[in-house]
Amino acid sequence: MKVFEIRDPGTPEALRPSTREEPVPGPGQVVMELRAASLNYRDLLILRGHYPNLRLPVIPLSDGAGTVVATGPGVSRVRTGDRVAGIFNQNWIDGPPPRQAMALGGDRDGVLAERVLLPAEGLVRIPESLSFEEASTLPCAAVTAWNALFVQGRLRPGETVLVQGTGGVSMFALQFAKMAGARVIVTSSSDRKLDKASLLGADTGINYRTCPEWDQEVLARTDGVGVDHVVEVGGAGTLGRSLSCTRPGGHVAVIGVLSGGQAELAVFPLLAKQLRMQGVYVGSRRHFEEMLDAIVQNNLRPVIDRVIPFASAPEAFQALADEEFTGKICLKF
Ligand SMILES: NC(=O)c1ccc[n+]([C@@H]2O[C@H](COP(=O)([O-])OP(=O)(O)OC[C@H]3O[C@@H](n4cnc5c(N)ncnc54)[C@H](OP(=O)(O)O)[C@@H]3O)[C@@H](O)[C@H]2O)c1
DSSP states (O other): OOEEEESSSTSTTTEEEEEEEOOOOOOEEEEEEEEEEEEEEHHHHHHOOSSSOOOSOOOOOSSEEEEEEOOOOTSSSTTTTTTEEESBBBBOOOOSSSSSSSBBBBBHHHSSSSSEEEEEEEEEETTSSSSSSHHHTTIIIIHHHHIIIIIOOOOOTTTTEEEEESSSSHHHHHHHHHTTTTTEEEEEOOOOHHHHHTTTTSSSSTTTTTTTOOOHHHHHHHTSSEEEEEESGGGGGHHHHHHHTTTEEEEEEEEEOTSSSSSOOOOHHHHHTOEEEOOOOOOOOHHHHHHHHHHHHHHHOOOOEEEEEEEGGGHHHHHHHOOOOOEEEEEOO
């Protein structure tokens, strides 16, 4: 079967087409035939050689949706023909996070392949109302936003949420926060993207290029109080300002490293304001399933910027790097 592999991360030829043996399911395993996949910033970090603990060569991408085409002995959770998506961390079904993550497309082979072998426990059934492309956007970005806001953040109607940029995690966070009756402030590098965010329900937007002291602007737009929650995807370059524009007792979901992973932190404001900083690493299968219920009930449609054919996967990575998109970039198989 056809796959793409990463052999030498950080080199121009890092992503290459290749072939692998057809997978055969053993006990408790299934074969999912991919219909769509989506990219995350993590996939770019992996391609560039900026991600720890890779098992090389690796088939990249964590997020894919398709149909079950074969099941091994003892599988009862899913049947041949079921529409499914893989969960990000194959080791995290429920409860607290496991000691060792087993994430697709990094710790083990991912979904940039015509077919993939997975434990039946590592799948969720996808609702009829979602297309394969839409379902493929959910395992990493959407579950992360869901966990940050509803599980760790315990978001309530009427609270204010700050989301940074208009990428995958942030657009899901915007949609989930509006679904829950929150007020949402979006930052972006681009006024055009802020207009798109406003069509999705963003209450107000701030261009962080033309307004580099965007934390002061967030404070101004919250009557000097600050936001209740920050979906912190910026990392080193944004964390300090995120803490500065969070209200006393507020919550900062520490998720991303878009502007670097090593930050210097002023400790005093953190304790004086009694802020809650919570690391988030995607979520469990239970989080995924609870999120799917909410998506169906609220008829939430993932924001897909474009769909690119499987054979042109390198183009999709380039599009992600160019940052001229909002929401998600998908691949169609
Ligand atoms: N911890 C976890 O579980 C987890 C899960 C998913 C993602 N992540 C991390 O979260 C981050 C976002 O991931 P993603 O897949 O959503 O990314 P993405 O879809 O690639 O988002 C890229 C967008 O982020 C915005 N951006 C770039 N630099 C920024 C900055 N300095 N400040 C604010 N916004 C900036 C840009 O939008 P604008 O042009 O609109 O500014 C850019 O188009 C990444 O660091 C990723 O590794 C972590």
